[in-house]
Amino acid sequence: LQSAFGWRLGKITHAGKRSAYPLALTRAARAITHRTVLVGNAAQTLHPIAGQGFNLGMRDVMSLAETLTQAHERGEDIGDYGILCRYQ
Known part of the structure; x- marks a missing residue:
């Protein structure tokens, strides 16, 4: 590896046995x-690659906020099960 990547990252050393996780x-x-x-990681969990779980959590919150805002503007009970099902 050292000959392929050079020294720009410093000395490459053997760290130990590799592991794989599904x-x-x-x-x-x-x-x-x-x-x-449930929103974000409470609703679904993903492997933590590139912050995808965080991004999906933010998307969930935005989607739920839009659903609740629309219901509130129509004078509906934002905790009603039927209203909350619109979020899914």
């Missing part, structure tokens, strides 16, 4: 229940 998506059985919504 990439998996895990989802909650139910993301919505009575007046409760």
Whole structure:
């Protein structure tokens, strides 16, 4: 490796045995229940590559906020199960 990459990152040393971990998506059985919504890693977990879990969590929050804002503007109960199901 040292001859291929040179010294720009310093000396490359042997760190130890390599390991592999399977990439998996895990989802909650139910993301919505009575007046409760799971978002981000509470709703689904991903392998932490490139902050994808954070990005999806932010997307979830934005989507839920839009759904709740629309319901609130129509005078609807934002905790109603039917309203929360619109988020999914």
